Structure formats: structure tokens, C-alpha cells
Amino acid sequence: MLSRVIVISFLCGISLFAQNQYVNNYNPSLGSEKYLGYWKYNAVDNIDWADSKINDSDWISVKINEFYIEKKGIHWLRTKINFITEVKGYPVVLKLGRIQSAFEVYWNGTLVGKNGKVGITEVEEEPGLISFALSLDTLAKKGENILSVRFSNFHQMPPGIFFYSKLESNLNTNILSINAFLRTIFTAAIAFAGAIFGLSLFLSGKQYKNYLYYFLFSVSFFISLSLLLLVRFMNISLNYFPIFEPVFLAGLYMAEISIFLFALFSFDVPYKRSLIIAIILVSVVFYVCNLNYKTLFLLNYETYKYLMFPVTLILFIYSFIKKKPGSYIALFGFILYSTNLISGDFIGIKQSFRVDAVRSVFILTYVLVANRHVNHQLQLQKSAELRSKILENELLKKSIQPHFIMNTLFSIKSWIKSDKDKADRLIEAVANEFRVINRIFSKKEITIKEELELCRYHLELMGYRKDATYKLIKNNIKESELIPPLVFHTLIENGITHAYEPMESGTFWITYTEEGNVKKYVLENDGSLLAEIPGNKIEESTGIQYVKARLEENYPGRWKMYYGLSGKNWNSTIIISSGNNL
Amino acid sequence: MKILIVEDEPPIAREIENMIREIAPKKIEKITLAFTLKEAMKRLLEADIDLCMLDLNLGGNDGYDLLKQSVSGSFHTIIVSAHTEQAIEAFNYGVLDFLPKPVNKERLSTALNKYMKISENRNNSLKYLVVRRHNSNHIISIDQIFYFEAQRYIVKIHLRDKKSEIIEKSLNRLMQILPSYYIRTHRSYIVNINDIEAYSHIGGGVYNLELKNKTILPLSPQMYKKLKSQ
Numbered sequence: 047m048l049s050r051v052i053v054i055s056f057l058c059g060i061s062l063f064a065q066n067q068y069v070n071n072y073n074p075s076l077g078s079e080k081y082l083g084y085w086k087y088n089a090v091d092n093i094d095w096a097d098s099k100i101n102d103s104d105w106i107s108v109k110i111n112e113f114y115i116e117k118k119g120i121h122w123l124r125t126k127i128n129f130i131t132e133v134k135g136y137p138v139v140l141k142l143g144r145i146q147s148a149f150e151v152y153w154n155g156t157l158v159g160k161n162g163k164v165g166i167t168e169v170e171e172e173p174g175l176i177s178f179a180l181s182l183d184t185l186a187k188k189g190e191n192i193l194s195v196r197f198s199n200f201h202q203m204p205p206g207i208f209f210y211s212k213l214e215s216n217l218n219t220n221i222l223s224i225n226a227f228l229r230t231i232f233t234a235a236i237a238f239a240g241a242i243f244g245l246s247l248f249l250s251g252k253q254y255k256n257y258l259y260y261f262l263f264s265v266s267f268f269i270s271l272s273l274l275l276l277v278r279f280m281n282i283s284l285n286y287f288p289i290f291e292p293v294f295l296a297g298l299y300m301a302e303i304s305i306f307l308f309a310l311f312s313f314d315v316p317y318k319r320s321l322i323i324a325i326i327l328v329s330v331v332f333y334v335c336n337l338n339y340k341t342l343f344l345l346n347y348e349t350y351k352y353l354m355f356p357v358t359l360i361l362f363i364y365s366f367i368k369k370k371p372g373s374y375i376a377l378f379g380f381i382l383y384s385t386n387l388i389s390g391d392f393i394g395i396k397q398s399f400r401v402d403a404v405r406s407v408f409i410l411t412y413v414l415v416a417n418r419h420v421n422h423q424l425q426l427q428k429s430a431e432l433r434s435k436i437l438e439n440e441l442l443k444k445s446i447q448p449h450f451i452m453n454t455l456f457s458i459k460s461w462i463k464s465d466k467d468k469a470d471r472l473i474e475a476v477a478n479e480f481r482v483i484n485r486i487f488s489k490k491e492i493t494i495k496e497e498l499e500l501c502r503y504h505l506e507l508m509g510y511r512k513d514a515t516y517k518l519i520k521n522n523i524k525e526s527e528l529i530p531p532l533v534f535h536t537l538i539e540n541g542i543t544h545a546y547e548p549m550e551s552g553t554f555w556i557t558y559t560e561e562g563n564v565k566k567y568v569l570e571n572d573g574s575l576l577a578e579i580p581g582n583k584i585e586e587s588t589g590i591q592y593v594k595a596r597l598e599e600n601y602p603g604r605w606k607m608y609y610g611l612s613g614k615n616w617n618s619t620i621i622i623s624s625g626n627n628l
Numbered sequence: 629m630k631i632l633i634v635e636d637e638p639p640i641a642r643e644i645e646n647m648i649r650e651i652a653p654k655k656i657e658k659i660t661l662a663f664t665l666k667e668a669m670k671r672l673l674e675a676d677i678d679l680c681m682l683d684l685n686l687g688g689n690d691g692y693d694l695l696k697q698s699v700s701g702s703f704h705t706i707i708v709s710a711h712t713e714q715a716i717e718a719f720n721y722g723v724l725d726f727l728p729k730p731v732n733k734e735r736l737s738t739a740l741n742k743y744m745k746i747s748e749n750r751n752n753s754l755k756y757l758v759v760r761r762h763n764s765n766h767i768i769s770i771d772q773i774f775y776f777e778a779q780r781y782i783v784k785i786h787l788r789d790k791k792s793e794i795i796e797k798s799l800n801r802l803m804q805i806l807p808s809y810y811i812r813t814h815r816s817y818i819v820n821i822n823d824i825e826a827y828s829h830i831g832g833g834v835y836n837l838e839l840k841n842k843t844i845l846p847l848s849p850q851m852y853k854k855l856k857s858q
Contacts, residue, residue, distance in 0.1 A: 449685055452710035453637055456730035460643035513638040543687060548638050548663040 084125070085110050091120040096152035096194045113145075115199060120164060123195045132188050140180040142195065147173040147284050149197035153185050162284070168200035173284035176277050203287055226398070227279050233402040234271040240264035240409035247416055253423050256311035260412055263304035267405065270297035292337055298347055299333050302354045305380070308412075309358055312419065313365035313373060325357070355384050372418030379411030433599055438488055440592050441532055445483045457511045472510040479503040486531045490600060495525035498556070501538050505554070508542050514551040516542065521557035527565070529622075530596035536589040537569050537609075537618050545573025545616055563624045570615050579611065597622070629743070630658045630676060634668040634694070635683040635708065644681055644708065644731060651737045655744070665689070672697050679724075679743055680705045684714055695721055696765040700758040702796035704804065706739050720755040722805040742804065750808040757785070759795045768793060775839070776802060776810075776818035813837055814848045827855050 086105035094100060102124050115121060123145065142149065148162030148171050162174025185191075244261030247254045273294045276282055306325055310318055335345035362380050365373035386401040444450075454476055461469035482500045486492045498520065505516040518538075538554060546552050555570045597605040601622050609618040631648065635641035641661045649656060660677070662668040665686050672680065682698050682705055684691030695718060698705040704724040707714070708731060715726040725739040757768045774786045778799050785793045795802070799818055803810070806818065813819045819837065826838040827847055835847035 448710040448712070452729040453640060456643065457637060457639045459730050460639035460646075463646065464639070464642065511637050511639065548636050 084108070085113070085123045086125065087113075087115075088122045088124075089115075089117065089119070091122070091196070093196075095122040095124065096157075096196070097155050110145075115202075118168070118198075118200050118202070120166065120196065120198045123197070125193050127186075127191045127193055129186055129188050129191065140182055140193075142178050142180070143176065145195055145197050146203060147171065147197075147199050147201035149174065149178075149195050151180055152192075152194040152196070153182065154192055155194075158182075158185060164196060164198045165200065166198070171198050171200045173201040175281045176284055176287065177279065177282070201284055203284075203291075227275070229399065229402055230271055230275050230278075233406050234268055234275065236406045236409050237264045237268035237271060240412070241268055243413060243416070247420075251423075254416075254419070256308055256419075257416065259304045259308035259311060260416075263301050263308065264409060266297040266300035266304060267409070270294055270301070273297070295333065295336060295347065299329050299350070302351065302358075303329050305383075306354065306358045306361065309361040309365065309376070309380075312376070312415070313361070313368070313370045315361055315364060328353075351387060355387060359384070371422035372415040375411055375418065376415045379408050379415070382411070383408035433595075434490065437592070437595060437599060440595075441483075441487050444532065444536070444589075444592070445480070445487075453511060454507065461510065468510055472507065475503050475507040475510065479507060489531060491528040492531045493525060494523055494527045494529055494558075497529060497531065497534050498523070500532070501535055501554075504535060504538060505542075509551075512542070512546065513549045514546065516551065517553045519553060519555045521555060523556065523558050524560075527558070529567075530600050533593050533596055533620070534567075534569060536593050538571075540587060540589055541569075541571045541573070541616060544579075545571055545576050547574060550574060565622045565624070567620045569618045569620075570612070572615050576611060576614065576616050629655050629678050630660075631656065631679045631681065632660045632662060632671050632677045632703075633681045634662045634671075634686065634698075635681070636663050636686045638663060640683075640729070644736075647731060647733055647736055648681075648740070651733065652740055655740075665694070668694065669697060672701055677701075677703045679703055681708050682706065682723075684709050684718070685711065693765075695723075696758045696767070699723060700760045700765050700796065702798065702801070704743055704801060706743075716753065719751055719753045722751065722754050722757055724751075724805060745804075751805050752807045754805055754807055757795060759785070759793045761793070766793070770807075773820070774823065775820065775843075775845070778816040811851070813851045814846050817845050819845065824855075827852060 085108050086102045087108045088095060088102070088105050095102075105124070108123075110123075110125075113123075140151070142151070142161070148164050149160070150157055150164055151159040151161075159178075159180040160174075161178040163170070163172040165171030241261050241264035244257045244259075244264055248257040248261055273290055277290060303325060307322070309315070310321060315321070329350070332345055332347070332350045336347055336350075358380065362373065362377040366377045382404055386404050389397060391397055391400075454472075458469055458472055458476075461472055479500060482496065482503065486496060486500075498518065502518055505518055509516050534556065541554065542552075550573070552571060552573050555568075557568045557570075559566045559568075594607065597607065597620070604623040604625070606621040607619065609616070611617070629652075633641050633644050635644065638661075641663065645659050645661065648659065660671060662671050668686060671677070680698050680701070680703055682691075682694065684695060684707060686694060691714070695705075695707075699721050705722075706724050707718045707726045708729060709715075709718075709726070710729045712726075712728050715728075718726050724742055727735055727739060755770055757770065757773070759766050759768060768785065768787070772787045772789070774788045776795075776799060777784045777786060783795050783797060783799060783802065785795055787793065799812065799816070802818060803812055809821045810818050811821050814837075817837075819839065823839045824837060825840050825842075828836050828838070829852065830836055833849065835849060835852040837845045837847040839845065
């Protein structure tokens with residue numbers, strides 16, 4: 047099993063790793079800055095600022111990834127790009143995602159591209175696309191080039207929006223774009239597959255309810271990736287941003303919650319309700335703050351991720367310790383998934399690749415977890431069926447035991463000679479008892495009415511065998527109540543054997559009481575032999591084992607049985623709770 | 629015959645009694661019924677009986693103790709039981725016969741005949757003899773037994789380790805349950821044929837039997853003739 051996990055992880059990781067390496071090695075010589083980090087800023091609008099020859103040393107130096115101007119109007123940004131070699135023949139793409147909300151691009155003084163329409167007022171401005179890319183091609187010449195951008199920011203998004211803060215302005219090759227695109231699609235496809243798998247498993251049976259959360263995780267992940275695809279690689283206008291942000295963030299939060307809930311429901315963890323309420327409350331608080339109160343310190347997705355990690359990890363470790371089926375692989379998958387919390391590139395593997403690779407592996411390992419669960423469920427089912435069959439078998443054996451049949455036949459033989467009427471009635475009682483047994487033997491539950499009917503025939507039968515009279519007195523019995531078959535029959539059998547001498551008549555009383563969701567049966571009988579039982583020394587007969595097995599099968603963990611002397615009589619008590627464990 | 633029937637279901641006990649009376653009406657001196665374990669133990673200890681018809685499953689118990697108690701007596705035991713799996717073990721302990729319930733009249737007749745005849749139908753599955761010693765029952769494995777000697781009121785079992793035990797059964801009764809390699813060499817002795825080393829005529833109508841460890845026992849003239857002719 048573990049070998050399968052390792053192989054899958056290895057295959058996923060290596061394909062993404064290969065892409066990563068390919069990109070790293072395929073590198074046109076751009077000088078020291080692949081990413082356009084530092085720019086010069088001027089708040090004043092002047093067409094001369096495009097000219098390559100003007101002096102911008104007194105302009106303000108800004109870092110493009112952190113660039114944000116409150117003041118609305120028209121501004122300029124300039125930067126120098128140094129090409130070490132000729133880049134003819136290599137398609138070079140300029141991506142200006144950071145600069146909002148409409149701009150004009152000047153390359154060495156010439157206008158080469160526009161994103162939206164720059165305006166003096168908000169009405170005049172037309173916001174551009176979220177992701178703007180410009181192919182430089184023959185424009186890029188060896189040596190120093192001046193890139194100037196004239197922009198207006200009337201439709202600018204507030205700072206701190208998750209989406210936007212990850213976009214960069216950079217100069218890169220088409221292949222890098224294609225790579226990122228393919229990688230995102232690949233991972234999105236795995237998320238989609240995971241979602242389908244989770245959904246189908248969830249719908250296949252109520253023992254797979256936890257796969258709803260696996261489905262939700264995959265769907266959330268898929269949504270986030272799809273939005274990323276749209277924003278980064280399709281031409282979507284800035285106008286759609288206000289919709290994307292909440293949805294994208296919701297996807298991220300949903301993913302974290304879903305993993306947590308999956309662990310909770312997969313592994314029979316205690317205090318479910320309180321944990322669910324707590325997590326949902328916390329998540330909602332974080333989400334709302336993240337959307338609206340962006341300046342609220344620490345209440346953002348980053349902190350949330352780091353908070354959820356140990357909480358979910360504890361759940362997985364708990365299941366692992368309790369040796370729940372599938373918990374071993376699940377824990378491994380989760381720890382692997384959590385490596386995406388570590389930021390930064392790692393042995394040459396870029397963070398973005400690592401994150402996607404790890405998430406894909408995570409989704410796939412849970413296929414294996416599902417495999418475990420399914421097998422476990424099948425086994426439980428098989429054992430339950432087997433137990434049922436064994437009990438049924440025992441019931442039948444009880445009714446055709448040699449002691450019962452041979453003695454009864456011998457008894458009939460005797461009565462035929464001494465009292466024909468009694469012989470007839472004994473034969474009838476036997477027939478009646480067998481008739482009832484034939485009716486109920488394969489049932490898991492019968493009505494108390496049927497059970498007591500059986501007991502009545504048995505008492506009659508035993509009366510002829512022991513040459514005595516046995517009575518059964520019912521107290522407060524609710525005839526439609528259900529119980530497992532031959533429970534009271536067994537107790538009465540024991541009673542007749544151990545309490546009465548031959549030819550001694552006796553009485554059995556059965557009383558039913560109900561208190562809330564607790565049902566109680568008390569079976570009592572008299573008998574002279576009871577006085578000879580030493581103290582409370584009770585031997586566990588195979589009959590009692592049958593009774594206990596039946597009770598456990600029908601009411602697992604919520605029944606109690608005890609028996610013993612109560613004054614001169616023998617008492618057997620059975621308590622069944624229909625609520626939770628007793 | 630004085631017969632004790634131990635059976636916890638009165639109709640069955642009565643039926644067994646009826647059947648016995650039908651089969652051998654003239655041979656019966658007394659038939660007693662015991663329905664409970666307590667009653668049974670009391671009667672078995674009284675030992676004023678020749679034959680016990682015993683149901684091993686008295687009161688739901690498995691009857692092993694009851695069996696030991698019965699076979700240690702001076703009387704013979706015939707088991708009457710619904711559980712035929714118990715038959716082999718019963719024969720290991722030296723019961724005269726085993727009758728499955730419901731009892732077949734012919735089978736009962738055969739069993740009663742076994743009681744009345746001596747040294748026919750030997751029990752080759754006998755493994756243990758049970759003796760009563762200080763109020764408890766003691767099991768002797770048959771290969772520990774060297775030979776049997778009848779003394780005035782009891783029978784002494786001489787064991788191979790030079791110790792001895794006392795058993796209440798008469799030599800006649802023992803002959804009915806011992807394996808066929810035990811022979812009645814004398815009015816007062818039963819010997820294992822495999823232990824016989826030599827036999828001789830001393831003279832004057834006195835015959836001797838020499839056993840493997842140099843034990844000399846008296847030998848009856850008839851047995852001497854029989855051994856000689858084999």
C-alpha cells in the first residue's frame with residue numbers, strides 16, 4: 047500500500063518538477079532582473095516622461111510588487127531593462143498585472159500598447175484587463191531599454207486583495223506562461239477528477255458520507271484554480287474583480303474547512319458537534335474580516351492557514367493513534383499537503399510548482415484512503431452477515447438439540463401408555479413450538495408477543511416432561527415491542543432446569559417498564575432449588591452467551607443484563623436503551 | 629435384581645421402569661427412582677443395588693461426576709442418554725452398556741442380558757477404573773493394574789508400582805467390564821494374560837501361576853487345563 051502511495055507521489059512530483067527544471071534551464075539572458083522589481087514613480091502627467099533620454103533620478107523609487115497610490119489621477123512609472131544579448135527570435139512577453147487600472151506602455155519613447163483607456167476622470171477612464179501582456183519581439187534590443195507606463199487609477203482595487211497581490215510585473219518567455227498555464231490546467235484536472243470521485247463515492251452509500259467533504263475540498267480547489275486560470279491567462283476586464291475576490295477566497299477557506307471535516311467524519315472523532323461549530327465560527331470570522339476589514343492585523347488567509355494546520359493535524363494524528371482504517375495514508379497525505387505552508391523555492395523547485403504538485407498528490411492519496419475505507423466497510427458488512435448467520439444457526443441448534451428432542455420423544459412414548467390425553471397435548475405443544483420457531487428463526491427481531499407465545503408452548507411442553515405445571519404471568523407487556531428471538535425462551539429454559547425439582551410446579555413473571563428511552567424487562571421465577579444456590583455464584587451457560595450475543599448484535603453498546611437471587615426468587619433483568627451508549 | 633433408575637424427567641423414568649418390568653418381570657426384586665442429583669447421590673452411596681440406569685444429563689449438568697460416582701460402586705451401571713457422544717467416554721470408565729434415548733426395547737433387553745451373563749461381551753475400550761477412597765473418587769488407569777485379588781468382602785487391585793487400591797465391585801462384575809485379555813485364573817484372582825510368565829502343577833491338586841515379576845499366584849485346575857490347551 048505504502049509503495050503505491052510513494053509511486054504516485056513520485057510520478058506527480060516528477061512531472062511537475064521536470065517542467066520546472068525545463069523552465070529554469072530555458073532562460074534568455076536578461077541580465078540581473080528577470081522580474082522588474084524597482085521602478086521610478088512620478089505623480090505628474092507629462093507626455094515627455096516617455097522619452098528615453100530624460101533624467102528620472104529625482105523620481106521616487108518604488109518596488110512594483112508593493113506599489114499602491116491612494117491619490118487618484120494620472121501617473122507615470124519608468125524602469126530600465128538591460129538585455130545582455132540579442133533577444134531577436136525569442137518572443138519576450140511583458141506582463142503588467144500590478145499596474146491599475148488603465149495604462150499606456152511606451153518602449154524607448156514609442157507607444158507600443160494600451161490596456162483600457164487612460165482618463166482624467168473616473169468617467170473617462172475605461173478599466174483594462176486584469177492580466178495585460180505585451181509581446182516585445184523586435185522591440186527589445188541589446189543593451190539598455192526604457193520602459194515607461196502612463197496610467198490612471200480611478201478603478202483601482204484596494205490593497206491587500208489576495209488575488210492581486212500575487213501578480214507581478216515581469217519580463218518572461220512565452221514558455222513560462224505556457225508552463226504555468228499547463229500546470230494549472232493539469233492540477234485543475236486532478237481536482238476535477240477528485241471531485242467526481244468524491245461525489246460518486248458519497249452517493250454510493252451512507253457509510254461514505256465523509257466523502258462529501260473530500261468532494262467539497264476538490265471542488266473548492268478546482269474553483270480556485272479555475273479563477274486563477276481566468277484571471278492570469280484569459281482576457282478578463284478589471285470590472286469582474288469584485289466578484290472574483292470573494293469567490294476565490296471562499297474557495298481557499300472551503301478547502302481548509304473541507305479537509306478538517308473530512309478528517310472529522312472519516313475517523314469517528316469525538317465531540318463532533320462542538321468541533322464543527324467552533325471551526326465554522328472561526329472560519330466565518332476570518333473570511334469576513336479578510337474580505338472587508340483588510341487592515342485588521344492577522345485576520346487573513348495566511349494566519350488562517352497556519353491556524354488550521356495544527357488543528358487538522360491533531361485530528362489525523364488522533365485517528366492514526368486509534369489505528370482507524372486508512373488513517374496511516376491519510377496522515378501521510380495531509381503532512382505532504384501541508385508542506386505548501388512552507389514558502390519559498392526549494393532545491394531549485396519553485397514554490398508554485400511545489401504547491402501544485404503537493405496538492406495533486408494529496409488528492410490522489412485520498413483515493414487510496416477511500417480504498418481502505420471501502421475495504422473496511424466490506425469487511426464489517428461481511429462480519430455482520432456472518433454473525434447473523436451464526437446466531438441463526440445457534441437458534442436452530444437449540445431447537446433440535448438431542449437432549450430436547452430425544453427426551454421429548456421418550457416422554458411422549460411414556461405418556462401414550464399412561465395418559466393418552468397428556469400425550470396428545472404434549473405432541474401439540476411440540477408442534478406449536480416448532481411452528482413458531484420455523485416462523486421466526488431467520489429474523490433479527492420479533493415482537494414480544496411472538497416470543498411469549500413461544501415461551502408459553504415451551505412451558506406447556508416442559509410441564510409434561512417434568513410432570514408439573516408452569517405458569518407465565520405477564521405484567522404491563524407491550525405486545526408490539528421488538529426483541530431478539532429466543533432471549534426469554536433461553537432464560538425460561540434455564541429457570542426450569544435450575545430452580546425446580548421434577549414434579550414441582552412453578553410460576554414465571556415477566557414485567558415490562560419504560561422510562562424515557564430506556565426499556566426494562568424483568569423475568570422472575572420461584573423454585574425450591576434456588577435456596578441451594580451458594581450465594582451469587584452463577585455459572586455462565588452457553589444459553590446466556592447466546593442471549594448476550596443477540597443483545598449486542600441488535601443493540602450494540604446500549605444494553606445491560608444482570609441476574610441473581612432476589613429474596614426467594616430468581617430475577618433476570620434486561621435493559622435496552624434506544625438513545626446513545628448506556 | 630435391585631435396580632436404581634436415575635432420571636430427572638419422571639415420565640421417562642417411569643417408562644424405563646415399565647420397560648424393564650415387561651422384559652424381565654420375574655428377575656426384578658426392586659426398582660427405585662431418583663429424580664434429583666441429591667437423591668441420586670444418596671442412593672448411589674447406599675449401594676443396596678445391583679444395577680443403576682443412569683441419565684448423565686441430570687439437571688443440565690454434564691454428569692462426569694455422576695458417572696464417576698456410579699462406576700465406583702459395587703453395582704453395574706448402564707447409561708441412558710440423549711447424547712450419544714458421551715458413549716465412548718462412558719465405556720472408557722467401565723459402564724456395562726449405553727442406551728440412546730428414546731430407549732428401544734430390544735436394546736434394553738440386550739443390556740439386561742449383559743448384566744445377567746458373566747464373561748461374554750467384554751469391553752475392550754475400558755481405560756479407567758474408579759475407586760472410592762476417603763469420600764472421594766479416584767481414577768486408576770488400566771495399565772497401572774497388575775492383577776485383582778478377592779479378599780473377604782472386597783477386591784484388592786494390585787498395581788504395578790507395588791501399591792494397592794480397594795474396589796467395591798466383585799470379581800464377577802469386574803469380569804463383565806474388563807477387556808478380554810483379563811482372565812479369571814482362580815476363584816479369587818483376575819490376571820492380565822500378557823503378564824503370565826509360566827504355570828505349573830505343584831502336585832496334590834495345587835497349581836501355580838507365575839507372573840512376570842516373579843509373583844506367584846494360585847491357579848484353578850480348570851484354568852490350568854485351559855492354558856495348557858492353548
